[in-house]
Amino acid sequence: xxxxLSNAVNRIDAKxxxxxxxxxxxxxxxxGYQELYALGALDVPAVDMGGLDLLDRYEARIGAEDPFLQxxxxxxxxxxxxxxxxxxxxxxxxxxxxxxxxxxxxxTEVAFVGRGQFFQVWEPGRFASHRHxxxxxxxxxxxxxxxxxxxxxxxxGVA
Amino acid sequence: xxxxLSNAVNRIDAKxxxxxxxxxxxxxxxxGYQELYALGALDVPAVDMGGLDLLDRYEARIGAEDPFLQxxxxxxxxxxxxxxxxxxxxxxxxxxxxxxxxxxxxxTEVAFVGRGQFFQVWEPGRFASHRHxxxxxxxxxxxxxxxxxxxxxxxxGVA
DNA sequence: CCAATTCCCATTGACGCCCATGAAGTCCCA
DNA sequence: TGGGACTTCATGGGCGTCAATGGGAATTGG
Numbered sequence: 488x489x490x491x492l493s494n495a496v497n498r499i500d501a502k503x504x505x506x507x508x509x510x511x512x513x514x515x516x517x518x519g520y521q522e523l524y525a526l527g528a529l530d531v532p533a534v535d536m537g538g539l540d541l542l543d544r545y546e547a548r549i550g551a552e553d554p555f556l557q558x559x560x561x562x563x564x565x566x567x568x569x570x571x572x573x574x575x576x577x578x579x580x581x582x583x584x585x586x587x588x589x590x591x592x593x594x595t596e597v598a599f600v601g602r603g604q605f606f607q608v609w610e611p612g613r614f615a616s617h618r619h620x621x622x623x624x625x626x627x628x629x630x631x632x633x634x635x636x637x638x639x640x641x642x643x644g645v646a
Numbered sequence: 647x648x649x650x651l652s653n654a655v656n657r658i659d660a661k662x663x664x665x666x667x668x669x670x671x672x673x674x675x676x677x678g679y680q681e682l683y684a685l686g687a688l689d690v691p692a693v694d695m696g697g698l699d700l701l702d703r704y705e706a707r708i709g710a711e712d713p714f715l716q717x718x719x720x721x722x723x724x725x726x727x728x729x730x731x732x733x734x735x736x737x738x739x740x741x742x743x744x745x746x747x748x749x750x751x752x753x754t755e756v757a758f759v760g761r762g763q764f765f766q767v768w769e770p771g772r773f774a775s776h777r778h779x780x781x782x783x784x785x786x787x788x789x790x791x792x793x794x795x796x797x798x799x800x801x802x803g804v805a
Numbered sequence: 806c807c808a809a810t811t812c813c814c815a816t817t818g819a820c821g822c823c824c825a826t827g828a829a830g831t832c833c834c835a
Numbered sequence: 836t837g838g839g840a841c842t843t844c845a846t847g848g849g850c851g852t853c854a855a856t857g858g859g860a861a862t863t864g865g
Contacts, residue, residue, distance in 0.1 A: 497845070502820085506845050522647070529785045542651075546762070558787065561780045568759040568766075569777065571652035572669075576821060579844085656855070661810085665855050735811065738854085 489517060491537075491601035496611050498596050504580040505597045511606055512579045523581065526570040527590040532613050534587050536573070537605030542566065583608075648676060650696075650760035655770050657755050663739040664756045670765055671738045682732040682740065686749040691772050693746050696764030701729065703763075 495508045507515075515523070520538035526545075527534050535541065545566040552559035573581050587593060592610040600607045600614060609617070647669070654667045666674075674682075679697035685704070686693050694700065734740050746752060751769040759766045759773060768776070 500846060501848085504846090509844060529781060529788060557783075561783055561787075563761055564759070564776075564780050565784055567649070567651055567762045568653055569781075570760075572647060574821080577823080578846090580846090582820070659857065661858090663856090668854055733811095736813085737856095739856090741810080 489514060490603045491606040492603075494598060494600040494614070496596055496598045499583055499593075503582050504576070505583055506578070506580050507575060508599050509579065511599060511601070512575070515575075521575065523573040523575060524570060525573050525584075525587065526566060527586065528607070531617060532591050533600075533607040533609045533617075534591055535602075535605050535607055541605050542570065648673060649762045650765040651762070653757060653759045653773070655755055655757045658742060658752075662741050663735070664742055665737070665739050666734060667758050668738065670758060670760070671734070674734075680734065682734065683729060684732050684743075684746065685729040686745070687766070690776060691750050692759070692766040692768045692776075693750055694761075694764055694766055695732070700764050 491511055491514055493510070497506050497508070499505045515521075515538060518538050518540070522539075523536050524539055524542045525534050525536045526541070545562070549559055549562045549566070552562065569586075571584060571586065573584065575581050583593060583597065587608065591608060592613060593608065594610070596611050598609040598611040598614040600609060650670055650673055652669070656665050656667070658664045674680075674697060677697050677699070679699075681698075682695050683698055683701045684693050684695045685700075728745075730743060730745065732740050732743065742752060742756065746767060750767060751772060752767065753769070755770050757768040757770040757773040759768060
């Protein structure tokens, strides 16, 4: 297994630590990352987390912009100033920093959600809501499309 | 880690000193700089700080300009005349000079903001405001772009 | 000689490292 | 196929180390 998949909810202990799911840790180790890069998502109360490759991808994107325009400055301010490194201890736990709690609303439990090349952390309740929203949007999209084409439904369907 | 990342707010003591975040100090040491070069940002109430390489980059930028144009003269006047060196003591603290206080509005607390190749100092309140502005601009930019490309979304995904 | 700055030491609070415990899952064997 | 032993993992807590901060002493410059 080489990508972040499925989801799990873990509890934050009295010292503010939470176990990163063993499966995610295995992916990180396989890719050679001991430290996590974390960045609050733009439009949802979630924080994206992943290896340094996540930051590299943002920096590559910045490199494509004219460095004297505001867009490049904004992007750097966002991914460097708003991002952070998060350490994972020898037991596979990370301490949840304040900016993650503020951005996500996390207090006592953390929902880890695999996203392929990275994963997200959510407040469990908000994650459940968002999941339903996404499902509803996809269902609607599929119904709209199937009136014209079967593109989203190669065999039995997405849902 | 070899770049300035994440942000932290530290307090100025009675003598006007403030601790440079340990992570930033580690980056400076790795690059071999004991002294900081500081220059007030043009369009925001922040001061850019970094090693001598920061000044080098500014000078390289000046060198790219036609020396007969006023722009080159202005740039040189600005980054040499308005820039300053800031010392870091044995404890990793710097004294906040007056021009930084005036340009940023800093009084009792300093927000250190990583920017990759350099970092910035802000008054914490203004930093928070600017952060929200940047996020709003990027969100808008992303929505405009997503009609054509998913470049800002590392997943390239639906959500 | 005074004032500002720098160096040194002390405190405290946060964080990383270690060990322990209990629950859940897996594998093997009868 | 069912049960038991082993492994893995999430979680809790003690302890040492380091960083941020405060204050005093020494040094330097005007």
